[in-house]
Amino acid sequence: MDNVQTNDLQAMGRAAKAAAATLAQLPDPDKQRALNVMADAVIAATDTILAANQQDLDGATIDPRFLDRLRLTPARVQDMAAGLRQVAQLPDPTAQIDRGWVTEDGLTITQRRVPLGVVAMIYEARPNVTVDAAGLTFKSGNAVILRGGKEALHSNQALATTLRHALTSIDLPADAVQLITDPSHALATELMHLNQYVDVLIPRGGAGLINRVVQTATVPVIETGAGNCHIYVDDAADLEMARKIVINAKVQRPSVCNAAEKLLINASVADAYLPVLAADLRAHGVELRGDDRARAIVPDMVAATAEDWDTEYNDLIMAVKVVDDVDAAIAHINAHNTKHSEVIITNNLAHSRRFQDLVDAACVYVNASTRFTDGFKFGFGAEIGISTQKLHARGPMGLDALTTTKYEIVGNGQVRA
Amino acid sequence: MDNVQTNDLQAMGRAAKAAAATLAQLPDPDKQRALNVMADAVIAATDTILAANQQDLDGATIDPRFLDRLRLTPARVQDMAAGLRQVAQLPDPTAQIDRGWVTEDGLTITQRRVPLGVVAMIYEARPNVTVDAAGLTFKSGNAVILRGGKEALHSNQALATTLRHALTSIDLPADAVQLITDPSHALATELMHLNQYVDVLIPRGGAGLINRVVQTATVPVIETGAGNCHIYVDDAADLEMARKIVINAKVQRPSVCNAAEKLLINASVADAYLPVLAADLRAHGVELRGDDRARAIVPDMVAATAEDWDTEYNDLIMAVKVVDDVDAAIAHINAHNTKHSEVIITNNLAHSRRFQDLVDAACVYVNASTRFTDGFKFGFGAEIGISTQKLHARGPMGLDALTTTKYEIVGNGQVRA
Incomplete structure (x- = not known):
């Protein structure tokens, strides 16, 4: 036979x-x-x-x-x-x-x-x-x-x-x-x-x-595959756009490699904005883990450990870090990412260029969800996998x-x- | 310092x-x-x-x-x-x-x-x-x-x-x-x-x-690098062109990876042509090793062993095999080559197309020396190496x-x- x-x-x-x-x-x-x-x-x-x-x-x-x-x-x-x-x-x-x-x-x-x-x-x-x-x-x-x-x-x-x-x-x-x-x-x-x-x-x-x-x-x-993906919310972000993108990237399908795992938030917007965003994420069932500065703003977050920054959760968990500027965001990402998909939310052109130039990853986004890293969404008609x-x-x-x-x-x- | x-x-x-x-x-x-x-x-x-x-x-x-x-x-x-x-x-x-x-x-x-x-x-x-x-x-x-x-x-x-x-x-x-x-x-x-x-x-x-x-x-x-490169002289070859190319590919710089190591010769031209080509190669200091059919034509060749067909000599040595047609040449090459550079000498268009379609190698030539596999000769202006x-x-x-x-x-x- x-x-x-x-x-x-x-x-x-x-x-x-x-x-x-x-x-x-x-x-x-x-x-x-x-x-x-x-x-x-x-x-x-x-x-x-x-x-x-x-x-x-x-x-x-x-x-x-x-x-x-x-x-x-x-x-x-x-x-x-x-x-x-x-x-x-x-x-x-x-x-x-x-x-x-x-x-x-x-x-x-x-x-x-x-x-x-x-x-x-x-x-x-x-x-x-x-x-x-x-x-x-x-x-x-x-x-x-x-x-x-x-x-x-x-x-x-x-x-x-x-x-x-x-x-x-x-x-x-x-x-x-x-x-x-x-x-x-x-x-x-x-x-x-x-x-x-x-x-x-x-x-x-x-x-x-x-x-x-x-x-x-x-x-x-x-x-292929490992995705410890970050979203950085810049001081020049459209905060309502940021909210929609963060929720989508974290919640829409948390088990996949192009889901977001980390939120970096500019210090100048964090005080007012992080409590709102955190409440929204939690309303979607997301467990938040924060660095000291994030926990100073939203005190009831679990403290993120060193390991958290390198972890792909594939789950409804997100770690949050407050950063001073786009360069701090880039430095953190390049030190911890898996070279998959990284996002900046900003309307500042110089910040967006700097982020796209300096972040080392397969896909670097401005103002869109990480969830688009996908052969079908890219228009390839097929996907063998996502090379990292x-x-x-x-x-x-x-x-x-x-x-x-x-x-x-x-x-x-x-x-x- | x-x-x-x-x-x-x-x-x-x-x-x-x-x-x-x-x-x-x-x-x-x-x-x-x-x-x-x-x-x-x-x-x-x-x-x-x-x-x-x-x-x-x-x-x-x-x-x-x-x-x-x-x-x-x-x-x-x-x-x-x-x-x-x-x-x-x-x-x-x-x-x-x-x-x-x-x-x-x-x-x-x-x-x-x-x-x-x-x-x-x-x-x-x-x-x-x-x-x-x-x-x-x-x-x-x-x-x-x-x-x-x-x-x-x-x-x-x-x-x-x-x-x-x-x-x-x-x-x-x-x-x-x-x-x-x-x-x-x-x-x-x-x-x-x-x-x-x-x-x-x-x-x-x-x-x-x-x-x-x-x-x-x-x-x-x-x-990079390993080159067990073949030249196949077809029944429809310009034999004078073949002679120049074989000598160049074998002799001009025998220590490099794009030098030819093997000569495959069509049976219908071997009787008349192989003795001439063998004499010319020997005049250039090349030691020849033949299969049974090649040695029946040029009896004083050393017998090639099974190992010879898979060996990159990087030296003035060439193994010679008589084959019946282009398909036999292709089959031998695909079984023994290192996917580097392979040549057919022919004026038959169908044979040349078949050879280029079916031989599995980085560079497949018609009527030119293997020695052109080189970043400079390709016009790249530089060469990091030759990927096999x-x-x-x-x-x-x-x-x-x-x-x-x-x-x-x-x-x-x-x-x-």
């Missing part, structure tokens, strides 16, 4: 390379068709997928907060299929020549965009990542090796088997999508060292997972982040003098 | 970050001026530098082939200074906005090019890398932490001290250029794990060094490879629905 997969990573790597060679040459209409066939197959397999998911839910011993991430419903299965159809419609990121020129020696050089080859993903208990990742890597011409959390193993197996059958049904290589079904750490570690076959490894999940991958992997990694490193891709990553380039050079006999 | 450096890597990392923040804001005219001051300082310190280099040469126990790389002369010191002046004149890679757009939510997003921050270089016994790397990282707005080979320690110390004095003399931070002067492996290993401060680590040197860095480092690495990985940069890297981007977003109070 074509869906029997091995957990021999060398064999999986070879199979992925072979599938990637086919995918790299596949015209976009064929990729569109395949993604739609995959979507149909997911819908057709809804019962099987939900039954497998129920097995995972029955066996789950994880934090109930995470059960919701693990749970699939008919609507969520439909969302996964819809996601595949959406990705099908996006422009093919490899159908592009970035630039070209003729050198002094008369060589014609073109820089073409090509797939990376083999992408590996290590993620946690969200089974939708299995389908998302398969769709995005397929559209960009890459084979994928997936390693999801053991909590979602049955769900992931059902999903991967469905996608592999769909590929086989239209004579495409099933090994474009492979799932590691042995959930041991040893195999994840081996995947992180599969340099011969893996072109990039993208971890998706919490800080613990990402750190472990960064510390362990010898294959190239794109670090500086190499290759920084900030929200669309399909382009799953490609590289190749120089194609044509001469007429040139040799080097 | 401002040039006293520590070998405490945490302190060096902090100092580098601080210097990088200054450099990132430095206008290009100031960077040009500083690079010219550094060049003047190198010239002025020629005697000191040569004396230090003599100490290294006196103590050298390395392979005499490498002594030439270690040796400095008045002319080579002048070349280093000239290199700094050249880099000064190049366009500032951070003076650029890559793109911008307005999102559906009315946010204005611009993607600005910015320095990486702190670049680390680990290299071997070429003291010129100290000055090259300092110049290139400075021009692109980055601080650099250098760790050269112990064979060149005195030379590197003299050079780094000179550059640091030059920076101090014009009130710029000396810590933009730092050299690790403790040559122990432990410190190199610590540098490879300095994730808090190092944004990218670029190893320059032989395969052993690069492998060690890739296997050990947790900081992001750009892999697919993330961030692939092929010859100019100053752009030392930059990343930052999204700057301006709104007027947008919050996420």
Whole structure:
């Protein structure tokens, strides 16, 4: 049967390379068709997928907060299929020549965009990542090796088997999508060292997972996700605008990486404004932790510890610090942020320029919520993740982040003098 | 004294970050001026530098082939200074906005090019890398932490001290250029794990060094250099052109990564052509190693072993294989190459397209020598190295490879629905 997969990573790597060679040459209409066939197959397999998911839910011993991430419903299965159809419609990121020129020696050089080859993903208990990742890597011409959390193993197996059958049904290589079904750490570690076959490894999940991958992997990694995001309310802020943005960035979806975790407030507005803002945040269920100056203004805040300034809560908690000016805000942010998304609320142009120039982060905002750091909101039509490193891709990553380039050079006999 | 450096890597990392923040804001005219001051300082310190280099040469126990790389002369010191002046004149890679757009939510997003921050270089016994790397990282707005080979320690110390004095003399931070002067492996290993401060680590040197860095480092690495480059002579080749290109690619500078190491020759031209080409290569001092089919035509070749096909000789040695067609050449190359530079010699357009489409390498040539894979020959005006990985940069890297981007977003109070 074509869906029997091995957990021999060398064999999986070879199979992925072979599938990637086919995918790299596949015209976009064929990729569109395949993604739609995959979507149909997911819908057709809804019962099987939900039954497998129920097995995972029955066996789950994880934090109930995470059960919701693990749970699939008919609507969520439909969302996964819809996601595949959406990705099908996006422009093919490899159908592009970035630039070209003729050198002094008369060589014609073109820089073409090509797939990376083999992408590996290590993620946690969200089974939708299995389908998302398969769709995005397929559209960009890459084979994928997936390693999801053991909590979602049955769900992931059902999903991967469905996608592999769909590929086989239209004579495409099933090994474009492979799932590691042995959930041991040893195999994840081996995947992180599969340099011969893996072109990039993208971890998706919490800080613990990402750190472990960064510390362990010898294959190239794109670090994603951790977001200790700050909002600085300047002395020249529109305070009503600031209120709306702070509430939105903290409260609208506190569990995600682009939620705000820290509030820095200019001393000249803090006395009058912080009590109002604090009351509003608390009315939204937010626990506040303050530095000494913030607690002098709102005395019933918990005292923030040194650790707080470096913590991504992913929860309805916010630490508050009073700062003297924009430079103090910038210094604090650069010392504590995770290079994700940072905001200044101000109507002072010089302050806004200084903040955007000097804050070191993927996304630096003036007068908007951190929650816009998102491939869809940026208009990319897709999101592989949000890179918090500086190499290759920084900030929200669309399909382009799953490609590289190749120089194609044509001469007429040139040799080097 | 401002040039006293520590070998405490945490302190060096902090100092580098601080210097990088200054450099990132430095206008290009100031960077040009500083690079010219550094060049003047190198010239002025020629005697000191040569004396230090003599100490290294006196103590050298390395392979005499490498002594030439270690040796400095008045002319080579002048070349280093000239290199700094050249880099000064190049366009500032951070003076650029890559793109911008307005999102559906009315946010204005611009993607600005910015320095990486702190670049680390680990290299071997070429003291010129100290000055090259300092110049290139400075021009692109980055601080650099250098760790050269112990064979060149005195030379590197003299050079780094000179550059640091030059920076101090014009009130710029000396810590933009730092050299690790403790040559122990432990410190190199610590540098490879300095994730808090190092944004990218670029190893320059032989395969052993690069492998060690890739296997050990947790900081992001750009892999450079290894070149097991092939030339495939097609049945539709201009054989006289092929001869010139093969000789040039193999002989003109055999020790470098873009020299050709392997000759693949189409069976239909091999009988008549290989004896001629083999004689010519041997006349240039090249030792040939052949597969069975090549040795059936030129019997006095050494038999190539399995290992030969994966070896970068960096020497006047070439392995020869007879293949049936362009697909066989492509399959062999993709199984054995290091993704550096590959050539087809042909006048058949379909063969040339197939070769360029299917060969997986940074640079894929038609009818030209592998030796053109070079930042200068590509017209970049500089070269940091040649990336053989697919993330961030692939092929010859100019100053752009030392930059990343930052999204700057301006709104007027947008919050996420």
